[in-house]
Each structure stands twice: as C-alpha cells, then as structure tokens.
Amino acid sequence: LNDFPTFNESQRWAADYEKTLLHYDEKPQPKITDITLEADIYPDAPKIVSRGTLTFENKTAAPIGEVYVSWPRAQVQKSFIGTRITPELELKSLIVPGARIVRDYRDFNFRVYRFDTAMAPGERRTIRFEAVREQRGFRNTGNEERIVDNGTFVENYTIAPSLGISRWTLLEDRATRRKFGLTPDLAPLSEAQGRKFNYIRHDSDPVNAEIVLTGPVDQTLLAPGKQVARSVNGARQTVRFRSEAPMMNFFSIQAARYAVRKDWWKDVSIEVYHHPAHIYNVDRMVSVTKDALDYYSSNFSPYQFGQFRIVEFPAYAKFAQAFPGTVPYSEGAGFILKIDDSAGVDYISYVTAHELAHQWWFHQVTGADTPGSTILSETLAQYSTLMVMEKRYGPAMVQRFLKSAANGYLTMRGKDNVTEPTLEKVQEQAYVRYEKGGIVMYLLKDRMGEEAVNRALRSLIAKFAFKGAPYATSSDLLAALRAEARPDQQQLITDLFQKITLYDLKADNARAARLPDGKWRVEMFVEARKRYADRKGIETEAPLDEVFDVGAFNVDPATAAFRPVNVIKVEKWRLRSGRHRVAIVTDCKPSFVGLDPYLKYIDRNAQDNIVPVHF
Template sequence: ASDGQKFSLSVDQQPVSVTKFDLLPNPVLSWFTDQDTAGYRIFALPKPLMPGDSATLEIKTSLTNPGFVNNGYRREILYNGTFTSAGIPSIGYDPNGELESDEDRKKYGLVEKPDDLPPHRDPYGEKTMLFNDDADLINFECIVSTVPDQIAVAPGYLQREWTENGRRYFHYKQDSKIDYFFNVVSGRYSVLRDKWTSPKGEDVNIEIFYHQEHHYNLDRFVAALKDGLSYFHQNFGPYQFRQVRILEFPRYAAFAQSFPNTIPYSEDFGWYADFSDPNDYDYGYYVTAHELAHQWWGHQVVPNFTRGSNLVSESLAEYSALMIAKQKYGPDNVQQFLKYDLDGYLRGRASESKKENVFINCNRSYQWYQKGSIILYGLQDYIGEERLNSAIKAFRDSFGMKENPPFAGSYDLHDFIQTVVPDSLQYYMEDSWHKLALYENRVVTAKAKSIGNEEYEVTLTVKANKRYADEKGAETDATNMDDYIDIGVFAPDKVEANGKKLTVPLYLKKHKLTAGDHTITIKVNKKPEKAGIDPYNKLIDRVPEDNRKEVEF
C-alpha cells in the first residue's frame, strides 16, 4: 500500500509477491514504521521470463482516501468528478521520483542530476515513446462501473451500457491501436451532442460532458472543435477517430489533457468564465483547439524519448491553435495570443534555476509551449502558412500512426521544416532552433505630417538590436545582424457592433535591418494613430511594450 493505493499482481494467474529490498542509504530518521520507498516495489516472477516469451499480467488495485495528505489534497477519487488513470502502476524504475533540486541533492550528499533526455538519435531514445516506456501502441478495451446517477467515460467507443447490482456499467473498446495513455472519468453529467462532417462525408461525433450548471461557454468549445477539425484535416491529414469528447472535472487541478478521442478539461479552464467582453483573451476557445491538436501531435505522431522531443507534441499543438485563432480573428488580431506566449516565455527563462537549452533540445515547458508557438508562428509569417504546413504534413505522413521505431524526435521535425525554408531565412532557423536569440527593438520617435489628398507621411526612428545568450544567461551582441523585421503603421482600431476592436494596419512590411538606429519614411492614405517595429510581437523581444508608439503630428 502507498498513500491510499493498494495493488496486487499475478502472472499467468499465479500471485507474485514483493521481494525484500532496502532503501540505501538508510535514512538517519524516519517517521514511518516501514521505510519509505516512494511507492516503488520489486516483484519476483514465478519463473524467469526469457526474451520472446509472453505472459498475462493481472493487476488488482484500489484507490481510497483513508484520511488527508500533508501536501494539498487527493483529487483522483471524488464524490462527483472522478478523474483517474485507474491506479495502474507503471512498470520499471521511474527516475522522476528522485530529488531534482541541486540544493536538495547536495544537502543529502547526492551528485547533481542531469535533467536532459538522451541525445538525438540515441538508440534507446528513438525506440521509446515519450509519455511512457511501459509499451508502444496497444489495443484498448475496458469495462467501468460507477454509481447509478453518474456517467463513466474512458477512451474508445461505447459498446453497451447496463445496470447490475446497484452499479451502472459502461463498456468501451477502441478499434485501432492507441498509445498506452488512458483515463477514466465519472460524474453527474449533462451531455451536449453535435457532429462535424469531413469533406468526404465522414461524421465525427462531438460530445461534451459538463456539470449542468456550467453551460455558459459550450458554444465556444463546439466552435473550437469544429474549426480545429476542419483546419487540421485540411492541412495536416485526417482525424483518426469517429468521435471527440470533452469532459469537465473539478478544479482541484487546473489543466486539460488530451487522451485518445477523450479530453478531460478542468472546470477552471473556461466552463463558467465571463467572455462577454469580446476583447478579452478567449482562452476557452484557444485551449480547446490546443487539446484537439494533440490528437495529431501526441497521438497520431508520438514523440520519442530524446532531447527536445516534447516540442513535437506541445509546440505543434500550440502552433495549430494559433492558426485556428488566426483563421478566426485574422492575422492582424492575434497579437494578444502572441504577447501572452511571449510574456510566458520571458517569465520562464527569468526564473530558470539550472540552464536554458536551445529550442531543438528544449527541456522546460516554457520552451516547448510558449517559445515554440512564437517560433513556429513567426516561421509561417516568413515563409508562408501553406509552405510551413506542407512540411509539417510531410512530417506527419512519415511518422503518423507508426507502430514500430524509430519514433519522431525534434530533429526530425526540424529537418522536414528546414527543407522548405529559403536560404535568405536560414538565419531564422539557426537563431530560433540552435541559438538563444533575444531582440531589443524599440521605437524612438514616430512623427507624421499631412501631405494633401488625405495622405500622410510618417517618419519613424527605430532601434534594432539582437543578442545571443548562452545556457547560463551570459549575453553577447549579434555582430552580423541583418534581419527581416516588421515595420507597421496603424489607424485607430475599428470597433464592431459587439464592441470587438480590430487592428487596422495602414502599412505592414518587413524591412531588412542591421543593428543600430534607422530612420524610415512611409506614406499612408489615412490618418495614422500608432506605429511600431515588430508591432505584433512575432520576435522574442525582452521589452515588447516599447515596440509601438503613438504618432505625433
């Protein structure tokens, strides 16, 4: 037993028991009768399992709440809103249970622990999937029972439902192989049902399981699913399932997680949020698009266990969601999404306690989420959305639904993308994937004068600069800077009938800028209000607030 979890194992119907082992070094002081083993157990098989042999492993497990824990709360088994991985233990030693902090390890006489995955093209890393090393793709089927007034859901298609001995049963079966990555959810749900139809006439059932009082933003979730299914199908390839489901769970945790055709989604992520102001950041729509994208990036293409491979799943999902936002709001109105990601990346690197890896070797969430979205969005802006998507689709075609190794790494995605980037923009690939490049662009002055016929001449003085940082944060100037950077001039925002403000660019073009001051003169056909350098925050600029300035007359 470990913290409310109990399990027993049998192999080919023969019970197996825990072998004796000691925790070394022995703790000087322990509050426990038995030594704490962090839930780690070693079982002796009835007979040795030789290479090529097979056996049936049966696990009986129970999760209970015998009291309360000292650090927070247990959230798996709840009165209404259970969300669990069924308490099935992982097989093998898990180094994630070890102390990570350099300070803590030094305190206990342990050597520093490297936090990088195996290097690129490592044989073990390429044949191992990122999210688990217990299995590759599996056949999945389960029967779940719950109390009579709740609905239990797991990945797969519902085969039948029945009531027996005061319990409500659900039988799910997936008819294609999936990653060994599943969940079980149970709650008193209301269910919204809809469908999306592919260009070939194939229906995908949409189901949203929600707490009946949290019905406010269901239309946003449905719109994001339909928009995402259409865009991802057209640009990256077909959706592999006949259904997609979103399931609300209590806000004891604040995240969403994408399992095969089943997406548990915390009630704290927009179920009862007030989006009545159309200018607010619509994270409900965006997060739904991101989680749907994982059905392609994470489930169709499963990353391998090498350095930087998280970007295959997370950066591509972030990029995919940004493309949905771009399609919905227009390219001139995604700046709030880009600024949100830029701020998140800058906060992450500012609090880095060890070292910052370059993107292709990323090992932190602020790198594969926020930095990845900025890099890929910026790249499609440089080379064109269609061209970048064609490379990503070719990557998906090569690794999608692959049952045998090698599985996909960050270097594979990089190589597919690099083939469609022209020589003139290879510096961007080098800066964004292989270096830590930081911009210091700002507007010094922005002045305009009328030149008749409702035309205006705008004169901008801007300062451009780029610096390179090493993994410890030491910086040097980029002496060879000669980069394409947006220069923009804007009219006052257009306000739609519902109050939504839309950016109105009068001029937006890329200028090739070296480091230093530049004076740029532009003619526009309406009275300008603001002007800027990299005004949409497509580059990683440490002080993005000074990229725009009010125009003086």
C-alpha cells in the first residue's frame, strides 16, 4: 500500500526504463492536437480524479500501426530546482478505440497498442482515460505534497497519460548514468530529427485545451485559458477553462483560498492570486508586469492571451514557473519575503519579468529537442528581464544583476564536474543558459544596439512562433543575430556563443588634474585580455579587439550606495590586448574611474575594474 521508492530505487528504475523502452522513442508516433481534461480535486483526501480525452493526429507521411501510451509511476528525482516527487497515477481505464494491447510493461506504466487498421497520414483518433492520483495513509517518504488543504498545484502531465516514452523519467547526471550501466550522456537527437519535437514533450505540438476543474466551493480553481463557465453544486463547484489559441501541452492546475488583486494592461487582465496576508509584493508584481508587457509587446510581438495570472503556492517548492498565461509562484520565492531593495536588486521584479518573458520565449518560440535549444527559453528570458530592469532602474543599475549572474556562473563552472559546454550547445548546465546567457545577450545588446538585437528576435518570432514543428534551434538564434550584426561584431558572437571566453579587465593608477577651462582630465592605465577555455577548463590567450566602457563616477559603482545620479561620464573605448594609457575629460571632479565598470564582460576578477582617483 505505502511502498514508495527511495531515491536510489528510483534511479535504478529509471535506468531500467531507459534500457527497456528507449528504442520505442525512435518509432514515429502521432501527436496530440486536442485535450479535454476534467480534474476533481479533493484537497483533504488528498486526491485528484482525472478523466479526459486526447485527440492525436498522424503528422508523418507514412501510416502508423501502433501507439504507445504511458503514465506516471512513483519516482523521486533531483534537479537544479530541488527534489521532485512524482506520485503514482493509478489508471482506472484507458480506451483506445480500434486498437488492442500487444505489450504491457506493467513495471513501467507503458503499453503498446496495435491499431486494427493503421492511422493514415493526416488522420485523427482519440484516447479516453480515467485516473486517480491519491495518497492512502502516511509514508516515510514520498508523501503527497502538492494536493494540500490550501494550495494545491499539480502539472497536467502528472494526472494524464502521454504518448510515447516519458522523457521526464530519463536520468541526466553522468555519474548516475554510469553507475547504472548507461552511456554517460543520453545521445542527443540529430538536428533534423530533433527539430520534429519541442524539448518538453515529444507527443505534442501546441494543443487546444478544455479544462474542467471541480473542487471546494470556498477555493479559487485555476487552469490556463479563459474561464467560460462556473456552476455550484452544494459544497463543490465546477469551473471550465478554454484555451483561446493553441498552447503548449504543459500546464498546471491550482486551487486555494485566495485573495485576488486585479488590474489591467490594455485589454489584458492582470491577476495576482495570493494568500490574503501575503500582500507585501503584490503591487510590485503588478507594476513590473505592466512594464514587461509594454517592453515585450512593443519589441517582440503581441501578448497572446487575454489574461496574465500569478498564482501563489505554498513553500513545498521554491520556484516560479511559466505555463500558458499563468505563473505558479512559490510563496518562498516572492510572497512572504519583505524585500529590501536598498542595494538596487529587486529580485521579485526580476523573477516576475523572467516568467512573463517565457510567454514569448517558450510559449511563442519553442526550442527543438537539440543541444543548445534551451537558450531560446532561458537565455532570451534573461535578456528580456534585463531590458525591463534597465527601463525600470536605469542602465547603471543593471550591473547589480550582471554581477550576481557572473558570480553564479564563475562559481558553478568551477564546481562542474562534467565539462563546460558553449552556450550554443548547452544541455543540462543551468548556469550556462541562465547566468552566462543573460550576460552574453546584454553585452551583445550593448555592442549591436537594442534595435538590432530585437529585430533579430522578431525575425525568430516571424519564422517560428506558434508553428509547431520544425522547432527552432540555437543555430537559428545565432543566424538571426549574425544577420543583424556588423562585420566587426561577428567575432564577438563567435566568442560569446561558440567559445568559452573569459576576460581580464582592470584599471590602476588613476590621476586627475583640473584643466584651465575648469573641467577635469583623468588619466589611468587599463589592462585588457581575452582567454578561451576549452571544455576541460584549460585556457589560452587570444587576441582581443573589442569596445569597452570607460567611466568616471563620484561614488564607487561596486558599492550599495551607488545610484544612476553618481555617474559622471561613460565613454566607449576600443582596446586591443595589453596595457594602455587612457584619458577622459569630465565636467565635474571624479572620485572613481574604471574599465568596464558595469561588468558587461565576464571577468574573473571584477574587483579590480574600478579604482579611486588621486589628485
């Protein structure tokens, strides 16, 4: 009854799963086009009864004779966002009309159905299912954490079957894979094969969805889409949501006793659902949502939904995540923290703008299942966020985010026991696609200009948004950027995306003197170098020829007291490798000067960029 696997057992099971079933992943399968999902939520059981239909289409050019159906099995996984418990989904019924079971892998919750007559290209068929996610009694481990008295949050793939093997299940960590007799890396798909699938679900392109939630009448029930109907029956209510346009088959269901703060941006309804007492950051979330909707819709493309919802969930996990038009946001990541932004780092706005950016960078343009394609989500979301931060707080303050990202990147690459990939080919290394990615895009914006970078991103949207397969890869992003870059900026794109490049930038010996006209002339020495690291971290110096900021300030930009008003002057200087004497003239008396003072380049030692001025 209460036999939940340990972490080690889960890993062994996942390895067996891969050894037994991975070959099925090579066989063409139909793709889901339409979903109806009914979920009856019983928070105090805790239990969700789900039922629905999956309509799927043969989008290949040949007949398909078999369909593979799988559903979640109890499992414990660990990832960079923490431990993930997948509860068992107990399948009550699964009906595949016109097909019979020819293999039933009971240990893996995986079945092979053979059609009496094969699906012709373009043909659609339907599966019906009913299932229960439920905990009976208490266990030592694997207790249901996500269906709770007040604050239920479950993902759709945990309460419904999917087609083909479950890729969520496969082991990623190299050491673990070796331990269980697998190849060190899950072999990536070829570019041509990978473009047929998005990296989240092989069994779906964007789908139409109708989601019907039933639950306690005193809770707010939420799913993506527009709420189209609601009815009350005693202590229970039923709420119906419908997708306004095809959306990624990757969404969440939430239920709790919420207070809601509503506002509008143009005709988009902004809704923050929160615990009635957790009000500290709600205004800030609404305000940054408006700024971000402004920036993204005017620079990328229109926002695709009629609503944007931020929905608090309890601190059983500490992340925020972007589903279509809906962002589950942990109380531990943004609601119960009274933030102190005196140092100019507004983490709440940052996370909110990042998750909203995924409505473009994932939900409009979705990466293929190829190495590097997650930069189309995370790196572009980081870039978008930095642009919103720049508009809100000024270019001089973006350095706070760049500094923290650079620290994260440099620390994590030092700890990585695998080998560091380039941004173009990044796979599981989150610190490359998030931390490095944001810095890289912001530098490129600085060098190419905001308009050129955003034109490149709009060209990606024009080519790929909402289109399903073939999905975009990191090569598409690079091609779009290269098409907008000048000849003298091509090397920088190579350095940032296709190599692992580190810079050593420093300033010293700054002296200022008053000029006869009352201005100040500051002279300093600067040193600039560029090194390429290989995958093992071995570094080689390479010739540098780039443009850098040289700035003068009356407060050290690296200190908490620094504000945009403390900038006296920032100039662009083109520098080659080596030590140079540079001089700038300022209107008022500078106290600090420096090379790359805002940390736009990834510099292993950011402490020596700024120096006090001597007189």
